[in-house]
Amino acid sequence: MSKSRDAVHEILRHNTGFRSAQDVFTEMRADGAKIGLTTVYRALQSLCDDGRVDVLRNDDGESVYRACQSQAHHHHLVCRHCGRTVEVAGPDVERWAEVVGAEHGFTQITHTVEVFGTCASCTAAMSD
Structure with missing residues (x-):
């Protein structure tokens, strides 16, 4: 393997x-x-x-x-047209996930967050 x-x-x-x-x-x-x-x-x-x-x-x-690209925990911003991906940190998301988990009695919280949109290059190409 x-x-x-x-x-x-x-x-x-x-x-x-x-x-x-x-x-x-x-x-x-x-x-x-x-x-x-x-x-x-x-x-x-x-x-x-x-x-x-x-x-x-x-x-x-x-x-x-x-x-x-990074060994640290991160999230992705992904262009739904060309697939360009940017790894981003999300400290607010991290805090939110911990708070929501704790409010409901959960521990050892993990999460996945992916944000999809249109990158600047694709936006420019679509407006031409």
Whole structure:
């Protein structure tokens, strides 16, 4: 699994945007890798568990993956047109999640926040 996991991570590290498991699988097969789609999914999950890969659900509900740019906890601002992604800190979100959890008696709070919009470049291109 380590060899497959490293190969999947390498594909993601050479792409700036989020990619689906199917995208990663297709690229690896096109490059001649003998890997199955199930192995790609397992490798992606393992990389997510280790904090080496970010995962989010796009507007269509599909899970997409990207190599982490930062090891610290972060959120994403994603352009729904071109896929440009910016990692952002969210201290207000962190405090809110802890407060809401505590209000309801929850501990060990985790959360995921993804913000979708249109980046400046895509906005400019649409107004031309």
